[in-house]
Amino acid sequence: MNGELFAGSWVINVLHHSSFQKGGYVIYGGTMTVRDGVLKYVDDYSGHYTPRIHQFFNMLREFKSRGLIQPDTIIKKKYPIHE
Numbered sequence: 001m002n003g004e005l006f007a008g009s010w011v012i013n014v015l016h017h018s019s020f021q022k023g024g025y026v027i028y029g030g031t032m033t034v035r036d037g038v039l040k041y042v043d044d045y046s047g048h049y050t051p052r053i054h055q056f057f058n059m060l061r062e063f064k065s066r067g068l069i070q071p072d073t074i075i076k077k078k079y080p081i082h083e
Contacts, residue, residue, distance in 0.1 A: 007032065028059040039068045043076040050079060 029046030032039060042063070044056045051059075056077065063069050 007034070028055050030056070030059065038070060039063065039073050041074045041076070043078050045078040053077075 029049035
């Protein structure tokens with residue numbers, strides 16, 4: 001994974017998770033909570049993107065390499081492993 005991270009709060013009829021790339025290709029989609037600039041929670045729930053397990057692990061590895069995963073970051077796998 002190499003590139004930009006897009007994140008934002010969902011606003012009904014204004015901003016949706018697919019707005020950043022206008023429905024185009026993404027490497028990963030999921031849910032996260034950031035508080036005071038610190039990643040507190042991340043999962044693989046993203047609606048129609050339904051990330052596969054290798055994408056989830058690649059995203060976690062990239063987040064860790066960027067110093068985003070902290071000892072108290074909650075990581076949850078929501079989709080069943082199907083690979």
